[in-house]
Amino acid sequence: xxxxxxxxxxxxxxxxxxxxxxxxxxxxGGRGDPAERAVVSTASYEARAYGVGSGMPLRLAARxxxxxxxxxxxxxxxxxxxxxxxxxxxxxxxxxxxxxGWDEAFVGVRTEDPEAYARGLQEAVLERTRLHCSVxxxxxxxxxxxxxxxxxxxxxxRLTAANWLEVMGHRPTKDLWGVGSAVSRRLATHGILTVAExxxxxxxxxxxxxxxxxxxxxxxxxxxxxxxxxxxxxWVARGHSRETTFQQNLTEPxxxxxxxxxxxxxxxxxxxxxxxPVISLTLKVRYAPFLTKTFVKKIPxxxxxxxxxxxxxxxxxxxEPGRSIRLLGFRAEMTMPDDAREGHTPTRSGW
DNA sequence: TCTGGGGTCCTAGGACCC
DNA sequence: TCTGGGGTCCTAGGACCC
Numbered sequence: 001x002x003x004x005x006x007x008x009x010x011x012x013x014x015x016x017x018x019x020x021x022x023x024x025x026x027x028x029g030g031r032g033d034p035a036e037r038a039v040v041s042t043a044s045y046e047a048r049a050y051g052v053g054s055g056m057p058l059r060l061a062a063r064x065x066x067x068x069x070x071x072x073x074x075x076x077x078x079x080x081x082x083x084x085x086x087x088x089x090x091x092x093x094x095x096x097x098x099x100x101g102w103d104e105a106f107v108g109v110r111t112e113d114p115e116a117y118a119r120g121l122q123e124a125v126l127e128r129t130r131l132h133c134s135v136x137x138x139x140x141x142x143x144x145x146x147x148x149x150x151x152x153x154x155x156x157x158r159l160t161a162a163n164w165l166e167v168m169g170h171r172p173t174k175d176l177w178g179v180g181s182a183v184s185r186r187l188a189t190h191g192i193l194t195v196a197e198x199x200x201x202x203x204x205x206x207x208x209x210x211x212x213x214x215x216x217x218x219x220x221x222x223x224x225x226x227x228x229x230x231x232x233x234x235w236v237a238r239g240h241s242r243e244t245t246f247q248q249n250l251t252e253p254x255x256x257x258x259x260x261x262x263x264x265x266x267x268x269x270x271x272x273x274x275x276x277p278v279i280s281l282t283l284k285v286r287y288a289p290f291l292t293k294t295f296v297k298k299i300p301x302x303x304x305x306x307x308x309x310x311x312x313x314x315x316x317x318x319x320e321p322g323r324s325i326r327l328l329g330f331r332a333e334m335t336m337p338d339d340a341r342e343g344h345t346p347t348r349s350g351w
Numbered sequence: 352t353c354t355g356g357g358g359t360c361c362t363a364g365g366a367c368c369c
Numbered sequence: 370t371c372t373g374g375g376g377t378c379c380t381a382g383g384a385c386c387c
Contacts (some may be wrong), residue, residue, distance in 0.1 A: 029355080030355070037353095037354085037355080038355060039354070039355045039356090040355095041355085041356095041387095054387085055354080055355080056352080056354085057352060057353065057354055057355090058355090059352075059353085060352045060353080060354090061352095063352080064352090073355095073356095100386085100387075101386080101387045102387075103387080104387080177385095177386085178384095178385065178386080179385085180384065180385055180386090181384095182383075182384060182385085183384075183385085210361090210362090211361070211362060211363090213360090213361065213362090214360095214361065214362085214384095237358080238358080238359070238360095239358085239359095240357085240358090241356085241357065241358075242356085242357085243355080243356060243357080244355095244356090245354095245355060245356085280379095289353085289354095290353085290354075292382090293381085293382095294380090294381060294382070295380085295381085296379080296380050296381065297379095297380085298378090298379065298380090327355090329356085329357095331357095331358095
């Protein structure tokens with residue numbers, strides 16, 4: 001199978017409608033104001049050369065790149081561009097497409113010459129959307145996904161059982177898709193630093209450290225194993241959420257209640273569009289400076305926003321009074337169709 | 352350098368029941 | 370009087386991804 005990843009997608013879309021930005025360091029994030037609390041969504045390769053990357057505070061990024069062009073996030077435009085790209089992928093002969101986000105997808109296909117297929121796909125995407133992409137080829141989803149990183153920018157790379165350890169074995173476990181800094185740290189306490197060491201690790205040790213599901217899963221990851229089939233069944237959302245980081249921390253109870261009501265209303269718009277009842281609520285609060293608490297409550301099935309708001313206010317009653325609040329988040333979980341819950345291994349959307 | 356927003360899934364521990 | 374073991378449900382928190 002193939003994994004397709006658009007190169008610097010958001011920055012590239014912005015440059016397409018502002019050609020004069022080509023070759024300049026472009027940073028997209030928040031409302032485009034580096035004085036605000038926000039982070040970088042995407043930086044162009046020119047900006048990355050200064051050490052700017054996704055997730056970095058916008059303020060810091062602006063300081064690193066004095067002559068950067070800083071733009072606000074325009075989700076509608078990216079969604080439209082993404083839809084064009086995905087339509088192009090689906091139009092490829094024999095392609096099964098599993099979308100992973102705005103700018104990436106798995107493409108399942110049977111072909112004698114995957115590299116040629118990948119090149120054809122890149123040309124089709126470029127012709128229809130003027131966007132460049134990199135393609136990974138693999139005999140598992142994990143290997144295809146990891147392979148893409150070696151193809152960037154604009155290239156094609158193949159990772160299979162034959163060259164997995166040769167290419168990945170000496171690299172740190174954090175380079176794996178699904179191993180972050182916390183897990184790599186815990187692995188290190190068992191002397192597991194590299195992908196090869198993880199691949200050969202004692203399953204009992206992994207299960208003891210990470211539990212009966214995640215333990216074996218990390219071992220598989222080290223070997224590049226896992227699902228081999230691209231699944232194009234439409235995604236069913238488990239829930240919807242909204243959160244806001246306030247430019248000034250909230251201190252007044254009335255402010256907090258108004259912010260909560262606003263979040264609930266926005267979430268319930270999304271829920272109404274799904275047409276399934278709500279069964280569980282989560283309230284997330286970040287007290288200044290950075291202490292995050294979550295409060296969860298199962299509720300009787302309802303589609304009524306008024307009922308949900310009343311329940312949300314009950315949850316808000318659990319917050320500590322008198323603390324200033326930096327962030328408020330609200331999530332509603334919905335009932336799932338019976339057939340959509342089955343068969344879930346620790347393979348979130350597409351692993 | 353002071354850390355967004357929208358998602359998913361797993362694990363641990365306590366409550367409760369038999 | 371003190372105490373077992375298993376099962377399920379719920380809540381809180383952690384981790385990861387784009």
